[in-house]
Amino acid sequence: MPSPLRRLIAPRALLRDRTSVRLDDGREIDVERVRDPRARRLRLTVGERGARLTLPPRASLVAGQRFLHLHRDWLALQLATQDPDGIVALVPGDSATLPLRGALLPLRWEQGRYASLRVDADGALFALPPRAGPAALRRCLRDFYEAQARADVGRWLPRYLPALPRAPARIRLRPMSSQWGSLAANGALALDLALVLGEPAAFEYVLVHELCHLIHADHSPAFWAEVEARCPDWRRQRAYFHAEGRRLKARLHALLSA
Incomplete structure (x- = not known):
């Protein structure tokens, strides 16, 4: 088929619906499913609006569900990382x-000649050089x-x-x-x-x-x-x-x- 004709009959709009996947901990995760005519492979992403599964035009829905199932561990990790309940990176001078x-140690910060982190009677002490x-x-x-x-x-x-x-x-x-x-x-x-x-x-x-x-x-x-x-x-x-x-x-x- 000539490429101009292929472009004319190919779908141009994204087709969206919803699906779900069950994680190992029993949670059922809602996933936005998008068929994108520009996509070349299956892709799973997690953003502010949640999980999204992108399918290329020729991928079947069964293949998409299989892909979701195979990547459920990765999905669980990404969702947990974005969970606001205390899972954040350390911020020098700010994180406490x-x-x-199994515990959260009180954390203190100080300036030092080199980076060091140690546990003492008062919790943990993180020393960092200024730069x-x-x-x-x-x-x-x-x-x-x-x-x-x-x-x-x-x-x-x-x-x-x-x-x-x-x-x-x-x-x-x-x-x-x-x-x-x-x-x-x-x-x-x-x-x-x-x-x-x-x-x-x-x-x-x-x-x-x-x-x-x-x-x-x-x-x-x-x-x-x-x-x-x-x-x-x-x-x-x-x-x-x-x-x-x-x-x-x-x-x-x-x-x-x-």
């Missing part, structure tokens, strides 16, 4: 609290959270090592989009840095869960028996993540990406 281990930019603040904050998380793991790990076939090859702490932890075939263990923002018992459960994969690589009854032996209240901790997990990840994302 710092999330850590420190957002990158310096984010780097200091991430280093602080990683040091705190490693201190927790270092306190818990010796309790479990004697009953394991081997120790983890190494432990890495980093932000993770959907998982809370993973164990590679070579024994390298990864943990979500957002865990240090939540309740310590929940963090320890994730560590135990991944360590038990050194015994059983699957999620068989034998695996869960090993978890139960080390963490009898693992069901309560798992329920905690179902209720608060998205918020923890969104809070870390807001803190480290502003």
